Amino acid sequence: MTDAQLSELKHELRAIHDLQAAAAVLEWDQSTYMPAAGAAARGRQIALLGRLAHERMTAPRMGELLKGLGGVADADSIEGALVRRARREHERATRVPGELVSAIKSHTAESYVAWTKARPANDFAAVRPYLEKTVELSRRWSACFPEAEHVLDPLIDAQDPGMSAASVRSLFAELRAALVPIVKTLLARPAPERAFLGRPFPKAAQRAFGEQVIRQLGYDFERGRQDETAHPFMIRFSAGDVRITTRFDEADPTEALFGTVHEAGHAMYEQNIAAELDGTPLGEGTSAGVHESQSRLWENLVARSRPFWTRFYPALLETFPEQLAGIDADAFHRAINTVERSLIRTDSDEVTYNLHVMLRFDLEAQLLEGTLPVKDLPDAWNARIEADLGVRPPSDALGCMQDVHWYCTTVGGTFQGYALGNLMAAQFFAAAERALGDVDAAIAEGDFAPLRGWLTENVYRHGARYLPDELVEKATGAPLSIAPFIAYLKGKYGPLYGVESW
Amino acid sequence: MTDAQLSELKHELRAIHDLQAAAAVLEWDQSTYMPAAGAAARGRQIALLGRLAHERMTAPRMGELLKGLGGVADADSIEGALVRRARREHERATRVPGELVSAIKSHTAESYVAWTKARPANDFAAVRPYLEKTVELSRRWSACFPEAEHVLDPLIDAQDPGMSAASVRSLFAELRAALVPIVKTLLARPAPERAFLGRPFPKAAQRAFGEQVIRQLGYDFERGRQDETAHPFMIRFSAGDVRITTRFDEADPTEALFGTVHEAGHAMYEQNIAAELDGTPLGEGTSAGVHESQSRLWENLVARSRPFWTRFYPALLETFPEQLAGIDADAFHRAINTVERSLIRTDSDEVTYNLHVMLRFDLEAQLLEGTLPVKDLPDAWNARIEADLGVRPPSDALGCMQDVHWYCTTVGGTFQGYALGNLMAAQFFAAAERALGDVDAAIAEGDFAPLRGWLTENVYRHGARYLPDELVEKATGAPLSIAPFIAYLKGKYGPLYGVESW
Numbered sequence A, B: 001m002t003d004a005q006l007s008e009l010k011h012e013l014r015a016i017h018d019l020q021a022a023a024a025v026l027e028w029d030q031s032t033y034m035p036a037a038g039a040a041a042r043g044r045q046i047a048l049l050g051r052l053a054h055e056r057m058t059a060p061r062m063g064e065l066l067k068g069l070g071g072v073a074d075a076d077s078i079e080g081a082l083v084r085r086a087r088r089e090h091e092r093a094t095r096v097p098g099e100l101v102s103a104i105k106s107h108t109a110e111s112y113v114a115w116t117k118a119r120p121a122n123d124f125a126a127v128r129p130y131l132e133k134t135v136e137l138s139r140r141w142s143a144c145f146p147e148a149e150h151v152l153d154p155l156i157d158a159q160d161p162g163m164s165a166a167s168v169r170s171l172f173a174e175l176r177a178a179l180v181p182i183v184k185t186l187l188a189r190p191a192p193e194r195a196f197l198g199r200p201f202p203k204a205a206q207r208a209f210g211e212q213v214i215r216q217l218g219y220d221f222e223r224g225r226q227d228e229t230a231h232p233f234m235i236r237f238s239a240g241d242v243r244i245t246t247r248f249d250e251a252d253p254t255e256a257l258f259g260t261v262h263e264a265g266h267a268m269y270e271q272n273i274a275a276e277l278d279g280t281p282l283g284e285g286t287s288a289g290v291h292e293s294q295s296r297l298w299e300n301l302v303a304r305s306r307p308f309w310t311r312f313y314p315a316l317l318e319t320f321p322e323q324l325a326g327i328d329a330d331a332f333h334r335a336i337n338t339v340e341r342s343l344i345r346t347d348s349d350e351v352t353y354n355l356h357v358m359l360r361f362d363l364e365a366q367l368l369e370g371t372l373p374v375k376d377l378p379d380a381w382n383a384r385i386e387a388d389l390g391v392r393p394p395s396d397a398l399g400c401m402q403d404v405h406w407y408c409t410t411v412g413g414t415f416q417g418y419a420l421g422n423l424m425a426a427q428f429f430a431a432a433e434r435a436l437g438d439v440d441a442a443i444a445e446g447d448f449a450p451l452r453g454w455l456t457e458n459v460y461r462h463g464a465r466y467l468p469d470e471l472v473e474k475a476t477g478a479p480l481s482i483a484p485f486i487a488y489l490k491g492k493y494g495p496l497y498g499v500e501s502w
Helices: A003-032 A036-057 A060-068 A078-095 A098-121 A124-143 A153-159 A165-187 A203-217 A253-271 A288-302 A306-319 A329-335 A353-369 A374-389 A416-436 A439-444 A449-458 A468-476 A483-497 B003-032 B036-057 B060-068 B078-095 B098-121 B124-143 B153-159 B165-187 B203-217 B253-271 B288-302 B306-319 B329-335 B353-369 B374-389 B416-436 B439-444 B449-458 B468-476 B483-497
Strands: A226-228 A234-238 A241-246 B226-228 B234-238 B241-246
Touching (some): A003 A078, A036 B003, A098 A124, A124 A353, A124 A374, A165 A416, A288 A449, A416 A468, A439 A449, B036 B078, B036 B098, B060 B078, B124 B153, B165 B416, B165 B483, B253 B449, B353 B416, B416 B439, B416 B449
Parallel strands (some): A226 A241
Antiparallel strands (some): B234 B241
């Protein structure tokens, strides 16, 4: 590896990164403040920036540089990790023909519009032809990687590098076996009282409380900001500018509160990546699953924990004295940890959530394998959720049309990350506890620095230097497993639901 | 001109436009919502987009296309005007070496930082070396156009195409001769009472009132938005997204009110350019002067007129009943049209304003010609403003360091547009009155559609199709002259100040 080649590579990768960051600013603005009339031109501008980044990534010179530098493509050094990550991106960008990328983009844009109309009308027939074509396009995308063992593999690898249909299935089979009896046990118990959460909680007070919380957790408002959008997200423009968005429902304060913490979790990951990686392909989270582990860790393992509310419930009570009249911290904690037969993934509790994910993962595998025709999707969905959770969706809007994913991007590759994130969150948290001792006591005192420090040291600062499995093993001393997550659920929900032995 | 060549040209020009629009979004965000910690990466991202646009504009293929299409480079057809404008931009981009552009950018960025510190400290010595280098760089920029008669010509032409030092000087000489006696006469009269404008006017009410006003004038909030910035501006991303910014001073409601109308005037120009020109080099205002004519027309000829306040004073009084207690519409109108010996250009009234501009224009000519060394600038400034307005700045902060321009961009080319705009505003308004009849009566009824319609038909829709002098002649039937402006001042300030004959 010559210094001149490496320097040229870094320079070119920085330009690609800056084009992508510029496109991200345009997307952020589109979701927050852009007048609707600006949409057509904005779409064109974003597409141009994407095209320019793609052209540079697939340029012959980029291929030459990466080939010349290929001998050190591993995580032993920052440079080696950089070359490895850049090669992944170069290879994916060169393997998939530009026309296919364009065809997928324009088709899924139309499909999204059809879905926004069909879902409220509960009209699956209207989206069916779109979804059929999306499945076909997703298969073609996957076929650009003919060495793959399973049609899902390239799609999964794009989001969760190093993972495959086989490895995810193996984990999910174990997870399912462990989870089903827990769900059964908990659903047989009486549900906590939580009607009080439906009282009106004014938005301005919700916002102020949420900001106070994430500031204490460690989200750095000096290097970010929070705005409102229909669908909350985290977005990074640079190390100094990592933004989050949220939304408020006055009839349900948990939406904004836990949503805000969720996005702040994603953002704290990005804000604490080592400065030297900024503007390179390593200056971002390493995978969808690891990213989700951080949003879920802060949302669930921290902000839905009892010690967290020891610290924050007095302030919440002061903010909403009428709404929370007669509710103590224990009752509040029980209410925000209700386990139930939910139809909607995004509203579901952390115990049943992974069942929702596995349902989607299995169905999309069948769609791509060709064993499930799109026309049979509603029945397959309804049968599966009834088997898993004992509820049958009264409509496809609340069934197989509830998530935007299959209607706005390829089918396959996106859902597994949500469940992987839950598993990793528990495994990282358990490792932090082993290293730090009584994390709960610090949380109860509002001291999040030790936990954040451990995560920064072992996860955040590395950015995308390590593949997810390398990172998990390095940080926790063990490969990814379901054990910490199952132990966490039992340890938390046993006392909450009065289950003395599982 | 072959269709294929033209189509290729348009395609390439659109990409350049979209890169510039993307950079504009990044700049807007930088001024409105970006956390300060994002500045370094943002600067790099904006610079990259500018470089990519510049590379495309100077590409050999662009030169070939423009040469091939050169036979029709005039405003007789949209295509001809497009080729003419694109040739101008291509020529300017190719004539000035990239290294000089970079040197100017990085030097002026440093100079700006020095100015932000030196101005509050009233330390001209601290900015002097920066300004000396800026003058030198400005001369080098100008020297890229060796055919120019005067060092200012290329700098002026870049902002006000077709204008030159000679043509501006000739206009300014006439303007000065006519203006000085008017100023002298008015300054000899007693000033109107306006202490009430210093009472506190709460910001939220100012904002609501300003939005109500510009909505009625015709600023389209469906295709734009207003935010707050330290220095107000208008910015266009596309026909459907033309934004403005404003700022509020609770101790001076005229700052936000007239500033908001000023920016809305710029924006109505951009919002009403013919849709077919969007995304081309013709889809923008044609010059700095014509642009300023629209901000000043709406700010001064409309919003500082007596009929305007016939319509709006009742609402203003209702919004600020205590602040305006005992002040009627006539008194308010007199107060907002006070003529005075002002030190600061941006705070000055419309009668003395052009004297401030001419002072700068003459001094920057001398700086560039080499007849005024930078070290002598403070004395030259102070002597000139004392001669013109009878006041001597107590500090350089209130003298030659008051404007950002010389400290953040080249010296020369930017100030003349402010005065040209004032002249054009009066000439356009007079032409509209001839065409429409009683414009004042419509304004007094809050009906701005006729005036806006005339401006759209004769100015706005053409975008940059015509050069400024072509546009003025086409719209008003006469070349640009000082007569309409002088007639406007006499017609307005005579009654206001009790001057019966001039």
